[in-house]
Amino acid sequence: MNCSDCKELIGALMDNELEQTRAADVREHLAFCPECAVVCEDLTSILDACKTGTSDIVPPNSKALWLRINNVIESDVKTAPAMPPPPAPRSWGVSVLRFSAAVLAIAVISSTVTYFALRNYVKPATDDLAARSSATQTTFEKVLSKIGLIDTPQQARERRLKEREAAIEYWNARVMTRCPQWDRVTREAFDRNLQVLDESVKDYTTILSQDPEDELSGEMLDAVMNDKMNLLRDFADL
């Protein structure tokens, strides 16, 4: 018999389950093999300890013990105060209302900035806006004009006309200093052309006084005033 066979049969030997001949062989090997003998001694002492300690571990009344444990657990559950939930990690959670307001604010601000940036970039404001009708205004422009951020077409036209009138006054003064030096042909031509332009200005002004919403007349008045200014400016050089 070798050591592995002996170790496998040691347990059966302790329980008296081996035949006599087989048990004799195991005992013979244990007598000559100190290693297997140590294993056999260890196993014997474990079995002895189990047999002697069982009476200390087993409760005298296991049912009563479990009842007490159960009562303790139930009383702890009932009397334990409601603990606050652990603090959640800080998040960006906001209400829908706040979120909507933030989005709207960003949209309005960015639109306003974009509008004024484009308006200043392409510089259409003075000429085009003055010539535009309220019907061709975008909704955004109407809103801005309502709250006073931009001029309405009528206001833009009036502002533009005032600027033109100021320029015309300046160039007219220059022409007055130059015209005595003109020849007769130049003077007569200037007077004829100025008269034609003044008649147009008078016509459109009359129409607009009766119908301030007549955007076509407003546009034409603006154009004629521009022509008059150019006439005075060009003849001021002569």
Next chain:
Amino acid sequence: MPLRPKNVFCRQAAVKTTILLSVVFFFALFSGEASAQKRFSKNYPAGQNVRLRLMNRTGTVTVEGWNKAQITISAELEAPAANIVPQNLSGVIDINLLRDNQGREIGNVNFTIRVPFTSMVDIETRIGNLSVTNIRSALVRAHITSEGAITLTNIEATNVAADNTIGDIFFDGEIKEGGTYRFSSSKGNIALRIPFSASFKMVATAPSTRNISLGSFANSETNYLGDGRRVLGKFNGGSATITVTNQRGTIAFLGR
């Protein structure tokens, strides 16, 4: 009865005096004409992409395109004769009579200028007629500050502008794809003769007369606005843009 020697001498002296006075009077008259009407002439070699820029004061200006790589400038100067100092700067022929005659009175200057037909033409005057013909380039601009007629014929340019205060404007030419055409007058008649097949969108405004004749261009894609004071139209796809404004005159579109 035979003449006496003294009478013969007197008669011969009278004849001589008469002939002498006639000669003096003739030369005086001729020299007077010469001082009233001077001529100016100058030639430049030119490439195909030359630009003519002319600023006249009073007088007529005629610009003709021709198939030569040369610019000829000729002018008739009425008294007091103007100074004409053309400048040739990197492909731009610049003639500016206002700059060259600051502070002095000058008479009419009537220009006749021939340029390569591919030249850009930008001419301007304070008073007088302007005429441009046979030009095929990117720009034709004719501006009269006050009165004078503008005649643009046989023009194939992508950008055309003509405006005056009093006077007729006539355009006969092609409408180039994507081109811009602006015609404006305060009192006169504006007539545009363009091909039937031209592709353009149009804004024509005649607020005083409301006389806007579309002729054969009248179709369903026209809208009359402001009680007929303005007509919007789109023809053959509307590639180019034509803007016509006549404050106190008529507008006519003529198909060809």
